[in-house]
Amino acid sequence: MTIHTEHPFDTPDEDRDPVRRLRGRIGGAVSLWTSGEGIERVGLTVSSYLVATGDPGRVVGLLHPDSDLLDALVETGTAVVTLLGARDERLADVFAGVMPAPGGAFRLVEWEQTEWGPRPSHATSWMGVRLDPGSRRDVGWSVLVEATIEHAEVGAEDAPLVHRRGRYQHPTA
Template sequence: MTIHSEHPFETPDDDRDPLRRLRGRLGTTVSLWTSGEGVERAGLTVSSYLVSAGEPGRVVGLLHADSDLLERLDETGTAVVALLGWRQRELADVFAGVMPAPGGPFRLGTWEQTEWGPRLSSAPTWLGVRLDPAATHEVGWSVLVEAVVEHVAVGTDESPLVHRRGRYQRPADAD
């Protein structure tokens, strides 16, 4: 038996969409978007997003069109956008739907209910946002959502979780 360092069924680079390959090389910190309350909570790991500092501040994200989060965000109009750290990579996989979570993803971690939705207590940096429904539209395979930032909490981040080229990476200097 041979052990390979790459996935044996992975599509060769030359057969992949070049724009998606480029996007994968950009790299970004990983965020967790959550919305709802109680059993009506939903969340999604999002690494395609942008935060704009202005008056008011805005966050723009690309969400999976069939995600429970998108449905909950449409219903509530609010969400929490939390930045994840290196220690939360398994949680990121669970909310991305690539790792199982018996009993549901909200069984992992400790959660605090805010007026914008559930907040992961171990994520010290987060936003409370309100959806701008007029700025939501389909973009390719995703839905672009834009939200107004209503609350900002900047905590001490020990080591951010970065996603680049399909993998999580720990930056050499986290500061």
């Protein structure tokens, strides 16, 4: 058995798309977008999003075009966007589809149903959003969506979970 310092099947940097490599160096705070209710709940880990202040505030996100979350967001018109902390790595991986979750992703933590969708009960910073009609459009390999922030809660600041260059990072400040 050989122990690799890198993933043995990763494409070498020089063969990767330079725009994706550049985007990976920007990094971003990891969020969990959830929508639906009961057995119809779905979620997706998202680190490509932007929050714009204003009255009302807005959020713009890049979502996977084949994700169940995108379908639910379009159907329900609402979602919860939760900022994830360092302790939420496994939760982020499961909702990103890179780690299995026997019994389903929604069994990992306790959930509270809000009028915008489910949110992890331990989450202290989150927002309830409503999809802007007609805002969905293809951008690169993603779908850009715009939503109005109808509710925002800012709790005690946890150490943020940041994704950069394909890995989670734990900033100290």
